Structures are given as C-alpha cells and as structure tokens.
Amino acid sequence: MDLRKRLARLDRRQTSAPPETGPAGDPGRLGLEPRAGAAGEVWVCEDRARDPAPPDRVDLLNRVATRPAADGVAAEDLLFLDTETTGLAGGTGTLPFLVGLGWWRRGAFHVRQYFLPSPGAERAMLADLADLAAGFGVVVTFNGLTFDLPLLRTRGILARQPRLLTHLAGWDLLPVSRRLWSRRLPDCRQQTVEARVAGVRRGPGDIEGHLIPQAYFAFVREGRCATLSAVLEHNRRDVAGMAAILREALARMRQSEARDPQPPVPWQDAWSLARLCESRGDRAGERFWMRQSMDRARRAKPPRAFFVDAVRIVKRTRDWPRVARLLRRAGDIHGADPWLHLEAAMLHEHRLDDPAGALAHARELGDGHRIARLSRILRRRDGARER
Numbered sequence: 001m002d003l004r005k006r007l008a009r010l011d012r013r014q015t016s017a018p019p020e021t022g023p024a025g026d027p028g029r030l031g032l033e034p035r036a037g038a039a040g041e042v043w044v045c046e047d048r049a050r051d052p053a054p055p056d057r058v059d060l061l062n063r064v065a066t067r068p069a070a071d072g073v074a075a076e077d078l079l080f081l082d083t084e085t086t087g088l089a090g091g092t093g094t095l096p097f098l099v100g101l102g103w104w105r106r107g108a109f110h111v112r113q114y115f116l117p118s119p120g121a122e123r124a125m126l127a128d129l130a131d132l133a134a135g136f137g138v139v140v141t142f143n144g145l146t147f148d149l150p151l152l153r154t155r156g157i158l159a160r161q162p163r164l165l166t167h168l169a170g171w172d173l174l175p176v177s178r179r180l181w182s183r184r185l186p187d188c189r190q191q192t193v194e195a196r197v198a199g200v201r202r203g204p205g206d207i208e209g210h211l212i213p214q215a216y217f218a219f220v221r222e223g224r225c226a227t228l229s230a231v232l233e234h235n236r237r238d239v240a241g242m243a244a245i246l247r248e249a250l251a252r253m254r255q256s257e258a259r260d261p262q263p264p265v266p267w268q269d270a271w272s273l274a275r276l277c278e279s280r281g282d283r284a285g286e287r288f289w290m291r292q293s294m295d296r297a298r299r300a301k302p303p304r305a306f307f308v309d310a311v312r313i314v315k316r317t318r319d320w321p322r323v324a325r326l327l328r329r330a331g332d333i334h335g336a337d338p339w340l341h342l343e344a345a346m347l348h349e350h351r352l353d354d355p356a357g358a359l360a361h362a363r364e365l366g367d368g369h370r371i372a373r374l375s376r377i378l379r380r381r382d383g384a385r386e387r
Helices: 003-016 058-063 119-133 148-158 173-181 190-198 209-222 226-258 267-279 283-296 304-315 320-334 338-351 355-365 368-386
Strands: 033-037 040-050 078-085 096-105 108-115 138-141 169-172
Touching (some): 040 226, 058 226, 078 148, 078 226, 096 119, 108 226, 119 148, 138 226, 169 173, 173 226, 190 226, 267 304, 304 320, 304 338, 338 355
C-alpha cells in the first residue's frame, strides 16, 4: 500500500472514531460542555463579562507592533488566543490540549475554551476553532507569534487543515510591552505587565506554568481533575489579561499621538515613547517625550542608556547648553566613561568653541590625535592674544 492510501485510511479512522475521553469521561466535572462540531464532538467552556470594547482606533497598535495589521481594524476584529500545551519544545510531539479564545461583542468580553479530552479529539477541536476564527481579522497573543500560532498551524497541517489561522494578521503583546514599559518594569512577563501596568491581580490559586503539562497527563491517565480546574482558570485569566494589556497599550498610544502629559507618564515610559517616536521619524514627538522624561527624571539616577538616547535626541534640536548639562549629569552619576568624554570633547570643540574644555575631555579619553590638535589650537590662540 502506497503512502497516499495509508494516509487516507488514517484520515478515515480519525474522522469516524469517537474521541477517547480518558478515565474521567465527564466534562461536567471541569465545567465543560460537550458539543457537536463540524468534525466531531468538542469540549468547550464559555464565559462572558461586561466589558465594553476600547475605542474604534485600535489600529494605533500598528505603530508599536512588530507585524502591523490593516489600517482601520476595529476592536471587534480582534481574537485573543492563548494555549496550554504538553510541553514547550514545540514541533509535532507537542500537543495543545487547551485553547482559550476571547473577543468583544455588544459591550461584553467573551471567552471560549476548547479542551482536548484525548489526542484523538484534536481534529474536531481544530475544525471548530477554525470556524470561530473565520470571523476575525487579527489574532492577539502574548509571545504567541513564536510559539502558540506556529504550534497550532503545525497541528493543523497534521490534521489536514493546512490553512489553520493563516488568514489572521498577528499582534504579539510581548514586543509591544517591551517597547512601551520595559524601561520601568523588572521584566515583561505577562503577569508582571498585568499587575504593574493594567492593575490586574490574579490572587491566590494560580498554577505555575511548569505544572500544567503534569496536570493534563494526570487527567488523561488517571482521571484526576482537581489540578486541571486550576489550569482552565489560569488559561481564562491569560486571555482576559491580554485584553487588559491591550487596552492599556492603546491608551498609551493615544496619549503619545496627542502628546498629552496627563495622566502623568513615568519618566521611564516617556523615554520609551521618545524612542518609539524616533524610530518612526516623528521628530516633534521624540523631542516632546524626551523633554518630559528629562524633566521627570531630575530626582532619579537614570542608567547610562538614558543619557545616550537623550544626548542623541537633544543634539538634533541644537540646544548645546542642554547637551552639556546632560553630559555633566551623566558624569556625576556614572563617572568616567569613554562615550561621555568623546561626546563632551566634540561638543566643546565644535559647538561651544571651548578648546580648553575639549582638551580636558580628550586627555581623559586618551585620544592622542585629538590632544595634539587641540594643543596646537590653544597655542595659536595664546600667541594671537600675546600679539
């Protein structure tokens, strides 16, 4: 029998065989409901919370996302997605046993979770997932462009659904969070961003990520449901948390576009906005947010990278006294630094007409060529004064 006939026989078996449900066999114990899908029975859980969608201009997120969607996309075009899997290695050996989806409709945020009672039910789950996703234009994930989506698309290929979710543009909130808040937060894990930016506290009872595959295996092999209930809640919180993060990202982008300092923006976030405007070539925006950052960081001790960015941006305004103040402050906080002395030497020589000051920095830098040139300039000036 050739390979094509073998695959066709396997395909018929997957389509006709009822899914194995493991020792538990009762979706009600997990708050799940079995439903008839287009390709077989699926286990789902539905939830809805009153939560109006953000304003229509959600396409502002294109300006900070790594993979922009089409302009004009609305909040109701967004589909939030998060998976729980049997491992983090990816590839054909990793199974997404729980897929959480969220979307806004008619003043509410809806969450649907697909649970895989056994590997044999995967085809039906993916088919139902594809039907739901057909009504959306953008999939929103947190670190999903590198894990969740490639994994689901691989599973789709194996299940004879090669175009699973491929029509959706992708917004990943991890790089968005890094661009907007990484200079203030200790890290950009989802729960950190939820708590420190969106004010979402998960509270007790959340399961650690490394325990999630074990919980699923205990259900499939032994029918144990207690820990798996925590996995379902963890997934639901991840989906709802992404919606909260996206709302905060949109609010910050609206504030950036309007150049509105109210409500107050922490100096680290204003610094991030200046960098973001710089990357887009928005010179007015970069100057505005860098000034905001510098004003609000007066009592702080910013890192060296802050002064590197501030000096580069302020130099474009040709405000040389402010550049000099920035360099002096950087020296007070961080001490001797080759970059600082080089910038100060060039500033004093070419912009402030102060070769003596430039020479002092050149000596700190150990730049013999610059020292010799500046020494000659000073000798000529001294000779001119004597005459």
